Amino acid sequence: MYRYDEFDERFVRERVAQFRDQVSRRLDGSLTEDEFKPLRLKNGVYLQLHAYMLRIAVPYGTLSGRQLRQLALIGEKYDRGYGHFTTRTNLQFNWPKLRDIPDILDLLADVEMHCIQTSGNCIRNVTADHFAGVAQDELEDPRPTAELLRQWSSLHPEFSYLPRKFKIAVTGAEHDRAVIKAHDIGLRLRRHPDTHETCYEVSVGGGLGRTPMIGKVVRDYLPKPDLLAYLEAIMRVYNLEGRRDNKYKARVKILVHEIGVEEFKRRVEEEFARLDGPSVNADPAEIARIAAYFAPPAYETLPEVSRVLEATKAGNPAFARWVETNTTPHKAPGYTALTISLKPIGEAPGDATSDQMRLVADLAEQYSHDELRVTHAQNLVLPHVRQRDLFAIWQKLGEAGLASANIGLITDIIACPGLDYCALATARSIPIAQAIQQRFADDERQRLIGELNIKISGCINACGHHHVGHIGILGLEKRGIESYQITLGGESTENAKIGEILGPGVAAEDVPEAIERIVEVYLTQRVGNESFIESVRRLGLAPFKAAFQEVAHAVA
């Protein structure tokens, strides 16, 4: 894992001291709310529906046991004993008091964490594939790139007042688990077919929200050493020409859409040619220094398959089901990447109590080389687990209510906090997720349905990624009540696609039945081992629309 050097340490500590002073000036009246708001937002402090909210950056979703234990402590001491993991792989506390926040930031700095750039019109927390460094389909670990971008973008003077927020994601694998096509910039490490050098495929202009767009490729093979200069060229074109008159049209996706991808590319290439690359690009020694932090841990030499694991699975069907659902093949023989579901039936997706955080921190230290990951799907990953240790981990997770065998299944729902917490929300998300989970709680039925991603947002801003859910649910207000619009066919992978609306919105209580009808169409019409999304691709929207509209019209 990356460790702060003296510059990182001093930078974060100075920022805490600065914010402590800003809070005290706000409290003594020297700063008005209008003056203070942009300052607090730059430090991750929002004012939400019931209280302040603090958003803590988890760079590229990577945490150590010590860091997660510190988050547990903060949750217990300054909040209500739980936190919420978000689709940006950050952690949010829902109830901090403004007067306590400088102390919380000090506790975070003690474990090399902060809240800088988790809000505001700047480059936000850079995310990466949650199986970075361990996935079998990976060409190269994306985290050194993500860390380089974190350092480059932190308080970058030119990019601190962008037209709007800006999100970057990186993957080094064939299969996109980082939703790179729904980011302002998406980077994919790939090999050049002729030179065989590792390059970046650069996509720009993806994004969800009010105007969802899939990112367009602007460079197929960007040489790795040119990364910062090329990104700086993109940022400059955006900063100069992105709209500032209308916040809904201020994202780079709108600029790319309005001038067209070819013209956007031309302007970026022009700027890139003008830039003094060597002065912008990172020193190769610095790149090597960063990369060294992400060297694989010292794996034991183990057989490909653990006999202990196979024997335990044979004697315990529930355990076997969990292993089948929640583990991912690992580069190192005898190891696995374990996803811990934060979607137990009936709980808020992505929430974890301080006790649960401590348990996962212990497990990371004991069984996963002191490393864990946060996924954009609001789950946690122990990336380096010996297969033979899975049973012990499963037992401990079970005692804490964290052994749900549902990763990728219909109850592994992404949901934003929605109107239960969020001041921007137009409808609730969490109770909708809970009702769907209850409806599909049966393990066997979930397995029968197979992979199916439901994603729920409580407003048009789409923090719950509903546009790219196989089934997306958007909560809106319609004539003074909550109404839910359902979309179908979205995908968040390398086949990224925006889902299409099935029909009129339905009331909260009718959502589970609507989902049921959609699933029934799939179960009756699927061919062979076809997954839900494969069936949707083959069948098109029509049969699903017809089934959905029966529900919509029955309740209209």
Next chain:
Amino acid sequence: MAAAVKRPPLPAILLANDLLDGDIVFATAAPDGALVWTRDPAHALVAADDPAAERLEAYAANQLATNHVVDAYLVDVAIEGGLPVPRHYRERMKTLGPSNRLDLGKQAGEGIDAQSKRVSA
């Protein structure tokens, strides 16, 4: 955080977030008649006519300017069982707490003394 927003239909109450804690607070009348803040929505002063609403608006402006609260605005209410209940579900959430965590927020009696604690749907 501008205080001047369009006045909602009456009757209405004034709510805000406490600057220090972020908690939702409601304008209420102290025994001497002066306006003060309470954390209990049951005690919110209901403005039924324009002069009463203007008084709440003036209090909001004063309290924002003197840095006691943030995001203060009037909310139209219905009177149910003698208590003011916001007509819109968003503001109703503010008087209750997260609907998935009935153990948290005003619905759990946080910041509200036991005698005046009310039961809300």
